[in-house]
Amino acid sequence: MLVAEYSILDPLSSIFYSLSSFVLLVFIRGSKIKNHGIMEKVAINAAEVNNRKFMIISVINQKGGVGKTTTAVNLGAALAEKGQRVLIVDLDAQHNASSLCGTRETTASMFDVLVDPEEQPLEGIVRPSLIDNVDLAPGHRALAGLESALLNVVGREMLLREALDPVRERYQAILIDNGPTLGIGPAMSLCAADMALVPLQCEHLALDGLAQVLQTISTAQRRTNAQLQKRILLTMLDRRINSAKDIVTAVQGRFGREVCQTIISRSSKLDIGVGSVLQHAPTSNAAEDYRALAQEMIGNPH
Numbered sequence: 001m002l003v004a005e006y007s008i009l010d011p012l013s014s015i016f017y018s019l020s021s022f023v024l025l026v027f028i029r030g031s032k033i034k035n036h037g038i039m040e041k042v043a044i045n046a047a048e049v050n051n052r053k054f055m056i057i058s059v060i061n062q063k064g065g066v067g068k069t070t071t072a073v074n075l076g077a078a079l080a081e082k083g084q085r086v087l088i089v090d091l092d093a094q095h096n097a098s099s100l101c102g103t104r105e106t107t108a109s110m111f112d113v114l115v116d117p118e119e120q121p122l123e124g125i126v127r128p129s130l131i132d133n134v135d136l137a138p139g140h141r142a143l144a145g146l147e148s149a150l151l152n153v154v155g156r157e158m159l160l161r162e163a164l165d166p167v168r169e170r171y172q173a174i175l176i177d178n179g180p181t182l183g184i185g186p187a188m189s190l191c192a193a194d195m196a197l198v199p200l201q202c203e204h205l206a207l208d209g210l211a212q213v214l215q216t217i218s219t220a221q222r223r224t225n226a227q228l229q230k231r232i233l234l235t236m237l238d239r240r241i242n243s244a245k246d247i248v249t250a251v252q253g254r255f256g257r258e259v260c261q262t263i264i265s266r267s268s269k270l271d272i273g274v275g276s277v278l279q280h281a282p283t284s285n286a287a288e289d290y291r292a293l294a295q296e297m298i299g300n301p302h
């Protein structure tokens with residue numbers, strides 16, 4: 001309408017108006033295309049973080065003693081406390097997660113599930129743990145031989161993902177506790193997971209070996225699991241030690257939003273025989289740390 005009126009009044013203004021409309025149109029279309037990209041990203045992130053029916057987290061770092069097992073079990077307990085049904089999958093030959101969950105070495109374990117899935121489906125080894133609402137798929141020392149047992153199996157990275165398929169509907173969260181390697185067990189867990197959670201001890205030499213695990217994660221993202229997210233979890237922080245605080249600053253500066261907001265402080269309360277810190281010391285800072293981490297994982301950072 002306006003263009004028509006202009007063209008009647010003044011042909012020059014009409015040309016000017018048409019030109020500027022064209023430029024405006026191109027600009028709007030351009031920004032729409034750009035925005036569409038952003039919107040899509042936002043939508044995917046929101047779906048991933050907020051509206052998930054379940055999530056699978058692989059707790060991974062080839063270094064021992066960084067807090068993988070402690071995190072798998074206590075994060076599991078904290079998610080369960082928030083009403084989620086949780087499964088802990090123990091892929092470590094030392095089966096510490098199984099011990100924390102109150103299970104000594106069992107006859108059938110994740111080893112059998114991965115090596116002979118037809119004979120031993122995962123449902124057959126899942127058992128309740130000592131922690132309410134947390135089930136366990138136990139580990140076994142036989143897992144030390146997983147690499148050689150699967151040497152000639154084509155597509156072995158897929159085995160855990162396939163094994164979890166029939167049970168994933170029963171749980172809102174599945175936490176995989178890996179042993180201190182970057183072998184076939186962790187590779188399978190990265191293929192099955194939505195998130196790789198890398199515990200990193202806040203101490204001298206913490207960054208040693210980090211590049212290796214991050215490299216393994218990006219290889220998995222490229223080859224077997226393009227959706228895999230990555231988060232670094234700072235653990236065992238002693239706030240009285242300045243160098244520990246420097247490590248926090250350095251890691252946050254380097255990895256930004258890929259670092260969990262929650263930091264797990266050093267606490268003797270976490271050195272427990274069986275069960276979770278939420279059971280043993282429900283009001284402790286350590287229990288609060290893992291509750292905050294659970295909240296962050298569910299998608300509502302505190």
Ligand SMILES: Nc1ncnc2c1ncn2[C@@H]1O[C@H](COP(=O)(O)OP(=O)(O)O)[C@@H](O)[C@H]1O
Binds near residue numbers: 236237265270
């Ligand atoms: N935040 C923490 N504060 C104090 N001790 C911790 C903390 N997290 C873990 N630990 C202890 O450190 C040791 C190693 O932790 P663990 O979870 O077994 O590591 P990983 O599974 O990576 O080998 C265990 O004795 C555990 O109780």
Ligand SMILES: [Mg+2]
Binds near residue numbers: 068070
């Ligand atoms: Mg461990």
